[in-house]
Amino acid sequence: MHKDSFLAHLPLLILSFCFSFVVAAQEPDIQKGKALFNANCAACHKLNKRAVGPALAGVSAKYDKEWLYSWIKNSTAMVKAGDAQAVAIFEEYNGSVMTSFPQLSNEDIDNILAYSDYTPPAPAAAAQPAASTTQAEGSFSNDLILGVLVLVLAALVVMLFLVTKTLKQIAAANGIEVVKEKKPKRTPLWKAYAQNPFLVFVTVVFLLLSSAYVGYNYLMQVGIDQGYMPIQPIHYSHKIHAGDNQIECKYCHSSARVSKHSGIPSLNVCMNCHMNIAEYNGEEDLEKGYTKEFYTNEIKKLYKAVGWDENTQSYTGETQPVKWVRIHNLPDFVYFNHAQHVSVAGVDCQKCHGPVEEMEIMYQHSSLTMGWCINCHRETNVNVKDNAYYTKIHEELSKKYGVEKLTAAQMGGLECGKCHY
């Protein structure tokens, strides 16, 4: 499937390559315009689609060039001055103010407009590579060779049979009796083994021990879902968000700072950014099929769930809450508090959740067993600095234990009732 999608997108890739080449060769200001557009305009405008502001393709035909210069340099002033066109557009976009760009020269604006007006030439029909047929041939020939080999071997077996049969017939015809050599009678190995009590004992002990070992290990992994990596209703990539874009974990999982739950972010948090990011333009992983279209499509799923209409840039009010598959499931009888670990102790999220910023698909990194918790409590010193709650107890306890730093265990972090109630 991955390969298929790669092949399907191949013409597009070739096309975009040609496009950039053509641009570079023919219109130098378009190239500059593209750079300026990406730096200044792309946050709110798209070429062919309405975003926060209108689509910019063909905008120079709609408005007078001088008007555009002054609009781009200071739109607010024009609206205030009561320019009819300016007021119209201001109202059409619900009174959102366009940022002023006094730093852009007329020439820059020309470049941007040239870029926005540029329509790439119709794509030349790229020759479809005949890769698929060759590939099919390749697999066909492999099968053929294997088949032929099987046939040859089969023929050899048949031939051997025929030869022995013929030889036996010849011998019979010549009156030669084929006498089987009489072997000295020996106890079979298994019987000898069975008669040796020591060996039997050792084997039984070995078998019992190993089955106990296997059984124990089997049972101990029951209910441990380390590596659990379910398919989510929306393919959300932590790698892109936390890794490539360096978004702080607690920006989305904000309740981890104050509550026992880290919380799955509500969709309005996604929309803080995705109101403006409707398309994916980052790196692709073609092998796995993570193309730009794939990611953009996932963003569309978000829009559908949250009820965002891209065309009108408004919420429709029709929502479909997302049923995420929960990965980290603690049993009901365990109390775990994120805020205590994240805010009070200052533990990194990665300590328990692993390299989330590298995870294309989220999975359970740690075993989440009690032993795993306890080990950490034994090893980790409590972060008592600048926390008035700890001042007195730390002083007294460190005197009692004769240590400078106290582990969570020494603070009482191993008591049953601290986590089980």
Next chain:
Amino acid sequence: MPNQKKYWKSEVELNEQSTLVEELAQKEFAQKLPEDLLGTTELPESDTSRRDFLKYMGFSTAAATLAACEGPVNTSIPYVVQPEQIIPGIANYYATTIVDGFDTASVLIKTREGRPIKVENNTDAPVNNIANARVHASVLSLYDSMRVQGPTQSGVDVSWETLEANVGQQLAQLADEKSPVALITPSLASPTTAQIISDFQAKFPNVTHYAYDAVSETAALNAFEQAYGKRALPSYDFSKATCIVSIGADFLGDWQGRGFESGYAKTRVPKGKNGKAKMSKHYQFEANMTLSGANADYRFPTTATEQQFVLAALYGALTNQSFPTPLSAEVKKKVAKIAAELKAAGNGAIVVTGLQNEDAQRAALAMNQVLGSAVIDVQHNTQLRQGNASVMSQLVNDLNAGKIGGVIMAGVNPAYTLPNADAFVAGLKKAKLSVAFSMKNDETAIHSQWVAAAPHYLESWGDVEMKTGHFALTQPTIRPLFDTKQFQDVLLSLSGSTQKYDDAIKAYWSSNILGGTSFNEALHDGYVVTKKSDNLRYSDNVDALVQRLARAKAKAGLELHLYTKTGIGDGQQANNPWLQELPDPITRVTWDNYLTVSKADAESLGLKNINQSDGALDGSIAEITLNGTTVKAPVLIQPGQAKGTVGLALGYGKTAGMKSEMQVGTNAYPLYKNFNPIQTVSVTVADGMHEFACTQLQNTLMGRGEIVRETTLEIFNTKDAKYWNPMTQVSRDHVEVDVTSQEADMWQPFDRSIGHHFNLSIDLNACTGCGACVIACHAENNVPVVGKREIRKSRDMHWLRIDRYYSSEETFEADLEKVDNISGLGESLSTFGKMEDPSANPQVTFQPVMCQHCNHAPCETVCPVAASSHGRQGQNHMAYNRCVGTRYCANNCPYKVRRFNWFLYNKNDEFDYHMNDDLGRMVLNPDVVVRSRGVMEKCSLCIQMTQKTILDAKLEGREIKDGEFQTACSNACGTGALAFGDINDKESEVAHLKEDKRMYHLLESVGTEPNVMYQVKVRNT
């Protein structure tokens, strides 16, 4: 000395021939293993041998284990748009007010992820009426699966538009015909609702509003009107009382809308310098054993007629008049003494009466006037009871005469609560229009044409004037679960207003109450206090009335005293399993009402109580007849019941809109003739025996005495603490040493001085036995309901029980003294006779007992899997996931506070209570695990709450102040009997209580060093 007094929990303990108590004391689990454990009673005849059984069991267990290895896929659904104030995992609190026509209280509602899970006291509100057990349990009634889910017409679902259009049209037609329409509501005392109703009446002038109280205070209201010219009830501040005389008024129960226990308890704890400590004195004349009687210093079991005489005599003594009454000379002397004490008490004196007799009520008001009592406050009076018995009786007559065209009912259930309910139903069917705003398809709703689904108070808006000038607001704490509408909204819409009820409240408050202060602030606080006050003048002359009281004649037959129970009240919340399973504070019976009979009357009538070998109680069934109305009820012999009287609780025997498990008891409302709780009845024995689920003889303390310690104020003031609160001594090397001293201890000491060390103090003086803590504990800790059958088998799951001990009035010392003073044969016979009958008028002590969190816990040492262990902070931890159910710990616990999960109580059709449906499970506290079958559980000293306090302090980087640490029970306690805190904080209240000379531990001699302590009860006798 305290341990010379004999305490008993049940009548049967006084019977020396009975071996039952001894047997029970030897058995931890009174029940043998059930024979039908495997669903078959033919186990002995079965072909399956024990070995086969084990094989099958082993195989199927292994198979089930392996099959269960596949983990379930859990989904999490976050908000699409998360409300700003809701953070998953953090509780939000909203101030609101419950007003259901019976209970009124300012409360805080704890909500988690948008759903209310617990009710707490709004202690900031000056009139908060202290949430009782019913108010605490009301959160569960929100999630009642029997609620009406939308409006219906004759049982068919309709839309609100249809209902409003049709009802509006019919109302208009009735208005044209000038046919009267009755609007019946409980006494709401809601100023905005009053406004809405008067607007509604302006549009439909044929509408008459009836305020109807299921349990009426008509006589008190009429008396107050006679005396002060306003139909209302005075408010009382018992914290100012020094001498309380109650004549038939259960003011710690449901008398006059309740809410007095908090003030009362303040005066009941001896305060003052060493040797000069003072506390209030409380005399109680009553027939049934009530909470007030149980807490009184002197209790006189008297019939209603005798109570009238006492009133007359007391009035006479106070006003220096003489009203000849047939009271015995002894009682007369006592009354004269009480009168003298009342006079001496000055404005701290108070006389209250619960007799539904206008003369008696007026006499009580007159006495308070004479005494100049500061306890009674007539200028801040309350309208929370407005019902008028004669008006309601007239309405039923009019209905039957076909004079009423339409009936609109909201929040009332007259087809169940009226004494002549049948006549009401017949009349209701004659009306052209009948609309019932109801949460249930109750007795009234099923006979009404339209059932308008009403919301629970936690989904509603509202306001109330608690007493003059003290206003409170009700606000929704959850979105309506069903398609419900408040009747105020419908009335507004029928009046043609476009306003919603909440807008109407806001508008009314802005113009009439707030006086410029912020509405949002009032909503946040839940209350507002204005300077409004009445200026009522006393003008009444009661001499002639008292004359009438003094000449009252007792009628032939038994006097029936109808009352309301702590759990069920007027019966509104009868479908609430928490309340059904709450043991009655006095009788300790769950899931039932019963006829309380004195021992003497029971013997003469041939009524019996029998304790089965496992401690379960059976009672005869009595037939109670009143003017041709016969009601059958089981009999419970009640120590302290006045001879010649019987008691029966209202609120039971409901059937409509109830789960079948909850349909228990007998409906006593048919006996509530003329809204008078005192009736003269005849009682006969009926066939059969009734099985009670009574926790009375359960969890006995294995015959170990010295659980309750009490003394008198005099001894408390004059003698050394060693005399009345001695430390148990043990002999070591022939030297007596304190049992707590290090020499007598075989355990290694453990230093608990670092960090927190939690202690809970229980003041036996302040505890009135109200049971609010028990329900609060249920709500906080997800305690399951096990049902009547299981309770009868001693398998209750209550983590916190309130033990009730009876004791004979005299100490053993006093007994001896008495015997010495006998002169003559006649006196000796009567005196010995009296002494042999301690149950005629016992003293009562309430003692809440939960896990004592022993520092040297016997349960911990016997657990084979270390499921029970000790925390440094003093709490005895119970790791449910570790427990394998050996029950060794319960066997080894000297306090009998551990509870075993005999069954799976959630998602189990055999236990069809709230935990068996999705709606009911919404009340569960997400911070506490729901225990499974085969696991031991017990009080954790609300470790989830102490941990939450600690975690919050760590998060905010600050120290913890005293008062921040709380448990569910100490939070719920309105009387201050339960105090919780950190004894390592030397300034904390609980650290001081630990040093108090009244402090003692249960069974100190066992050497368990509990972290729960008790304060010796001091009686003002």
